[in-house]
Amino acid sequence: MEKRKPIIALDFNKASEVHAFLTSFGDEKLNIKIGMELFYSSGPDIVIDLIDSNHDIFLDLKLHDIPNTVQKAMKVLAQLGVGMVNVHAQGGRKMMEAAREGLEQGTPPGQTRPRLIAVTQLTSLSEEAFKKEQKSFLSLEESILDYAKLANTAGLDGVVCSPLEAKIIHEEISEKFLTVTPGIRLETKITDDQTRIATPKQAALGGSDYIVVGRPITKAENPFETYQKIQNDWEKTLKEGVQSNDNQ
Numbered sequence: 001m002e003k004r005k006p007i008i009a010l011d012f013n014k015a016s017e018v019h020a021f022l023t024s025f026g027d028e029k030l031n032i033k034i035g036m037e038l039f040y041s042s043g044p045d046i047v048i049d050l051i052d053s054n055h056d057i058f059l060d061l062k063l064h065d066i067p068n069t070v071q072k073a074m075k076v077l078a079q080l081g082v083g084m085v086n087v088h089a090q091g092g093r094k095m096m097e098a099a100r101e102g103l104e105q106g107t108p109p110g111q112t113r114p115r116l117i118a119v120t121q122l123t124s125l126s127e128e129a130f131k132k133e134q135k136s137f138l139s140l141e142e143s144i145l146d147y148a149k150l151a152n153t154a155g156l157d158g159v160v161c162s163p164l165e166a167k168i169i170h171e172e173i174s175e176k177f178l179t180v181t182p183g184i185r186l187e188t189k190i191t192d193d194q195t196r197i198a199t200p201k202q203a204a205l206g207g208s209d210y211i212v213v214g215r216p217i218t219k220a221e222n223p224f225e226t227y228q229k230i231q232n233d234w235e236k237t238l239k240e241g242v243q244s245n246d247n248q
């Protein structure tokens, strides 16, 4: 999955809507996220279909169950040929280890194991709601970092977090530990249900490895043009960021 391309969240509930939406993208090879809505309505067929059309897939089903169930589910998902899958870090270390084992068992010989990442705290969660509902003695950022460390200990490849936490996660864990960041908005005053948000440029400067973008593209008047603008902002800032780091 190429880092210079945003991951488009195709949150549709029909395969036909997906195909209609992708028409304007022509032959462009895309990073696509298939989430619960599309997977529950269209099943593995839509995954296979989009892989056959040469796209790279992040299958976002956010598994969160007992280790045995997660291991067996991951063993099945690994056979689909997707590039990335996820779990909730709140399922704990044993569950995350079981997820990795399931993927290793299910990946067909000669193929690469899908990358496994863990959702730390949803990007829709605010500091206020976190304090009120999770009764933690940590701050939201500390909790996110704590889950990221747990995911790293369990042998995962990275986490889902907001662009605001990518930097500290890389500093405290490693530059190689992936930060996959939804909560991307072109204008930070349009938030929808997201709380911890950033623009593509801010995400690149903050060190996100991947950005996940849904409604800003899918609900745009011209989705392909909006996608290209986001990709340009993201890629250009990534390159400039690297150059300014090289000059330091």
Ligand SMILES: O=C(O)c1cc(=O)[nH]c(=O)n1[C@@H]1O[C@H](COP(=O)(O)O)[C@@H](O)[C@H]1O
Pocket (backbone or CB within 6 Å): 009, 011, 035, 060, 062, 086, 119, 121, 122, 123, 124, 160, 161, 182, 183, 184, 192, 194, 212, 213, 214, 215, 216
């Ligand atoms: O795991 C995810 O992809 C995810 C985790 C998270 O903390 N926040 C989050 O928004 N997501 C997903 O990222 C996408 C963001 O979509 P938009 O808010 O429309 O850009 C949705 O498909 C969410 O399910």
